Amino acid sequence: MKIFFIVLIYFFCLNFEAKLKIEIIKGSEDLPDIAVVPFKSSLGRKFEYKVRDLINEKLTLFGEFNSLELEKMLSFPFDEESFYRRDWELLSVDYAVFGEIYETEGNLTLYYLVADIGLKRIILRGDITGENKNIGLITKKISDRVYESITGLKGIFNTKLAYILNPEPNKYSICVSDIDGDNEEVLFSSNSPLMSPDWSPDGNKLAYVSFEKGFAEIYIQNLLTGVRETIPTLGMSKSAPVWSPDSKNLAFVISMSGNPDIYNYNLKNKKISRLTNHYGIDTEPAWSPDGKKLLFTSNRSGSPQIFEIKVSNKRIKRVTLEGSYNARSRFFPDGKNIVFVHGNNGIFHIATRNLKDRFINIVTKTTLDESPTISPNGHIVIYSTKKENQGYLAGITVDRKSKFQLPVKKGSVREPAWSPFLN
Amino acid sequence: MKFLKSVPIIFLLFLISCSTQVSDSVSETIYTEVEGINFDEKDKIDTSLEDKVFFDFDKSTLNNDTKKILSQYVSESKKANIIRLEGHCDERGTREYNLALGEKRAIEVKNYLIIQGVSSSKIKIISYGEEKPISFGSTESDWKQNRRVEITLF
Numbered sequence: 001m002k003i004f005f006i007v008l009i010y011f012f013c014l015n016f017e018a019k020l021k022i023e024i025i026k027g028s029e030d031l032p033d034i035a036v037v038p039f040k041s042s043l044g045r046k047f048e049y050k051v052r053d054l055i056n057e058k059l060t061l062f063g064e065f066n067s068l069e070l071e072k073m074l075s076f077p078f079d080e081e082s083f084y085r086r087d088w089e090l091l092s093v094d095y096a097v098f099g100e101i102y103e104t105e106g107n108l109t110l111y112y113l114v115a116d117i118g119l120k121r122i123i124l125r126g127d128i129t130g131e132n133k134n135i136g137l138i139t140k141k142i143s144d145r146v147y148e149s150i151t152g153l154k155g156i157f158n159t160k161l162a163y164i165l166n167p168e169p170n171k172y173s174i175c176v177s178d179i180d181g182d183n184e185e186v187l188f189s190s191n192s193p194l195m196s197p198d199w200s201p202d203g204n205k206l207a208y209v210s211f212e213k214g215f216a217e218i219y220i221q222n223l224l225t226g227v228r229e230t231i232p233t234l235g236m237s238k239s240a241p242v243w244s245p246d247s248k249n250l251a252f253v254i255s256m257s258g259n260p261d262i263y264n265y266n267l268k269n270k271k272i273s274r275l276t277n278h279y280g281i282d283t284e285p286a287w288s289p290d291g292k293k294l295l296f297t298s299n300r301s302g303s304p305q306i307f308e309i310k311v312s313n314k315r316i317k318r319v320t321l322e323g324s325y326n327a328r329s330r331f332f333p334d335g336k337n338i339v340f341v342h343g344n345n346g347i348f349h350i351a352t353r354n355l356k357d358r359f360i361n362i363v364t365k366t367t368l369d370e371s372p373t374i375s376p377n378g379h380i381v382i383y384s385t386k387k388e389n390q391g392y393l394a395g396i397t398v399d400r401k402s403k404f405q406l407p408v409k410k411g412s413v414r415e416p417a418w419s420p421f422l423n
Numbered sequence: 424m425k426f427l428k429s430v431p432i433i434f435l436l437f438l439i440s441c442s443t444q445v446s447d448s449v450s451e452t453i454y455t456e457v458e459g460i461n462f463d464e465k466d467k468i469d470t471s472l473e474d475k476v477f478f479d480f481d482k483s484t485l486n487n488d489t490k491k492i493l494s495q496y497v498s499e500s501k502k503a504n505i506i507r508l509e510g511h512c513d514e515r516g517t518r519e520y521n522l523a524l525g526e527k528r529a530i531e532v533k534n535y536l537i538i539q540g541v542s543s544s545k546i547k548i549i550s551y552g553e554e555k556p557i558s559f560g561s562t563e564s565d566w567k568q569n570r571r572v573e574i575t576l577f
Contacts, residue, residue, distance in 0.1 A: 169559075193554035195518060214462075215549055216522065237526065237550065240519040253519070258530030258548065260523040281523040297520050303481065304520055325481070328517035341517050346480065348515060368561060370517050386514070389559050415518065 018165050018413050020181040020393060020406040024063035028401035032094040032150065034059060035068040039110065040078035041101035051101065051110070051139060058143035058157040059097075061180055062380055062395070063402035068093055080113070080122065088117045097146050108132055112142050114149050124149035136182075154377045160419040161373075161382065162187075162197040162206055163393065167411035174208055176223065179418075181406070187221055188228070197417040200243050206417075207241035207250060218252055231265060240284050244291050251275070251285040251294055262296050264311070275309055276316070284328045289335045295319065297327040306340055320353075322360055328371060333378040341370050350383050352398070363396055373418045382406075384414040462507065468576040470499050476532065478570045481516065483527040485535055493535050496574060500541040503576035508532050510550040511573070513566035518552055525550030532572045 036056040038048040052070075060067050068091060077083035078100040088096050099112035107129055114124040126145055130138045137158070144155025156179060165173040165186075172194040177184035188194065192211035199206060200220075207220045218238045221228045231238065237255040244251065250265045262275040262285045276282040276296065281304070284297040291311070298307050304327045306319040320326035325343030332338065332352075342351035342360060350364040350372045364383065372383040382395040391412030394405040406413070476489040485493070500506050510525030529548040537543045558565035 170555075193551060195522070195552075195554065211551070211554075237522075239522050253523070255523065255526055258526050258533075260526065281520065281527065283523045284517065284519045297517070299520075304516070325516060327520050343516060346515060368514060386561060389561065 018163070018167075018175060018177075018408045018411070019184060020161070020163075020177060020408065020413065022061055022181065022395075022404050022406055024402065024404045026403040027063040027066070031064060031066045031401060033068060033092060034065045034150070035073060035088060035091070035093045035096045037073065037076050037078070037096065037098035038070070039099050039101050039112075040076070041103075043101065043103060047101075051135065054136065054139035055097065055143050055146070058140060058180070059147060061157065062397060063404055064151075064397060079111075083113075083115060085115070085117060085120060088115070093117055095150055103132075106132060108135065108138065110138060110142060112146070114146050116150075151379075153379050154421065156375045156377050156380070156421075158422055159376060160203075160422065162199065162417040162419070163413050164194050164197065164415045165408075165411060165413055166391065174206070176206070176419075187223070187226070188219075195415065196240055197415060198242050199417055199419050201245055201247045201420055203420050203422045207243060207252075209239050209241070218250075220250075232270065242285050242287055244287050245289055246291055249291075251287065253283045253285070262294065262309070275311070275314060286330045288331050289333055295329040295331065295338065297329070306338070319355065320360075321358065326351075330372060330374055332374055333376065339372045339374060339381055341372070350381060350396075352381075363398075363400065364394070366394065369394075371415045373416045375418050376421045382416045382418060384416060386412075462505065462575075462577055466577050468499070468503055470496070470576060472496060472499070472574075474575065475571045475573050477567060478528055478572075480513065480566070480570065481524065483524065483531045485531055490535065493532060493574075494539065496536065496576075497539045497541060499576060500536055500545070504545065505577040506536065506541065506546045507575045507577065508546060508548045509573040509575070510548065510552075511555060511569055511571050512553045513569040514553045514556065514561065515566065516553075518554070522550050522552035522554075525552045528570075528572050532574070 036052055038052040041048045056067055059065055074087040075084060077098045094117055096115045099110060102109045109127055109129040111127045113122055116123045128138055128141055140158040143157045147155035159179045160176050161179055162176045165175050170191055173189040174187045174194050174197060175184055176187060190210060190212045195209040197206055197208045204224060205220055205222050209216050210219050216237045216239045218231055218241045219228045239253045241250050241252040250267055253260045254263050259279055261277055261282050263272055264275055265272045278300050280298055280300040282296055282298045286295045294309050296307055297304050303324045306326050306329045308317045308319050323342055323344050327341050329338050329340035337352055337354050339352045342349050347367045348369050349362045350369045352361045352363055366385040368386040369383050372381050374381055380395055380397050382393055384391055385394050391414045392407055393413055393416050396403050472495050473492050476492055508529040510529035512521035512525050529550055533546045533548055556569040558568040
């Protein structure tokens with residue numbers, strides 16, 4: 001009977017499972033040193049360490065901090081009175097995170113503090129209450145607050161990643177998992193290609209392209225109910241859906257007899273308007289954060305380049321001038337910088353650019369990079385690349401202090417799409 | 424002996440686990456619908472002609488070799504009910520742009536056949552971009568094979 005269960009579990013695991021665990025490849029020399037102290041609790045030492053580890057794992061997830069090992073700590077403070085700054089100055093720690101846990105009728109309240117050792121003061125004090133079983137979410141929220149108090153950037157530990165999994169040829173799945181790789185969920189599987197996942201701004205829906213009917217069709221899938229719907233429009237080939245920041249519109253590409261152009265679909269009144277009209281290829285739309293402009297890729301000038309269109313008057317302006325291949329752009333949340341795929345002599349890197357200047361920053365070293373997606377706080381880019389015939393995801397912080405990859409055991413993973421901030 | 428007895432059960436459960444997976448996925452590859460028309464892969468006409476034509480990187484233009492292959496298709500195409508043209512790209516460059524490029528390639532082939540007198544209404548095109556490579560490596564010889572239009576007559 002035991003064997004039978006093992007075999008069964010094995011087969012279920014074989015069905016999918018990418019489990020994207022972040023591996024840091026390179027951290028900068030001058031990363032801030034943090035110390036996350038076990039949280040004092042009447043629930044026992046094991047629990048104190050567990051809470052500490054959960055917070056520590058999140059804060060160090062993208063390789064942005066050096067974390068002090070527990071064994072090196074000179075004291076375990078839990079409030080301001082038990083905190084001695086000298087203990088941390090001696091260890092050259094920049095920030096100490098500590099606190100305590102109270103239990104009342106199955107609920108936990110976690111008090112937490114962040115001390116800036118250099119500034120010689122407590123920079124954050126907070127508490128959060130929740131059910132014991134939600135300790136994962138509670139520690140994510142604390143990590144977000146701690147991260148923000150140190151970096152000034154909103155934390156992204158309670159976000160998700162959507163991606164396309166290709167476990168074997170002619171098998172495709174669209175998956176969503178927590179940003180740390182936990183809780184992977186398969187939304188839809190098909191024997192035909194799946195492409196281009198894009199999150200609704202409220203994080204409740206995903207738009208993507210599926211070939212299940214033998215042509216490229218856009219589906220909007222509700223993540224809570226699993227219900228899928230299509231868009232009732234003309235044209236057999238629809239692709240590259242992107243949600244407008246106000247959730248009211250979906251821009252995408254319709255190809256009428258081999259001429260792909262960008263259209264805007266009003267999700268409420270179901271009206272569709274054409275944005276570009278050119279015999280060349282127009283595709284890969286991307287909304288500006290204010291919803292007034294779209295970037296898109298066009299080969300109207302001979303090779304793929306990035307253009308910008310104003311939604312109000314449909315005025316078009318060329319954005320990229322350097323290189324033979326600039327495509328699949330996305331705006332950073334500041335609306336001033338963009339990330340895109342930059343190709344030269346058949347080599348493709350991820351690049352960023354400030355829209356005000358002409359300078360292209362190539363941020364990756366691998367050569368088959370594509371589909372960049374930006375964290376909602378604008379600090380990290382995850383993209384897909386390839387090594388030894390296997391597609392995998394990799395990432396980099398925009399200050400280039402940390403590089404990481406998200407390897408998979410089997411098959412290929414591609415087209416990452418970072419969720420918005422979630423509640 | 425106990426273990427042997429459970430073998431068929433294991434096998435059965437394996438089948439169930441497989442079939443769950445199949446029922447999750449919507450379409451099987453046996454039937455493909457393009458522009459609302461169902462093709463039965465069994466009705467494929469075997470022409471014994473070269474069923475693929477190839478392209479340069481980021482290009483959809485037909486070269487002389489390609490035109491020579493396509494010209495052999497003209498008489499067969501006129502007899503067939505449906506001519507399916509499937510456009511593909513190599514993995515380089517971006518996926519959505521490649522989807523459009525694959526379509527441009529299929530359109531070029533379609534236009535050539537129309538000029539040769541094949542009825543445009545019989546020609547159905549689809550692009551898979553870089554999603555369905557035939558060669559999975561990352562060298563020029565792999566890429567060369569993947570930048571293609573596949574021609575199937577029904």
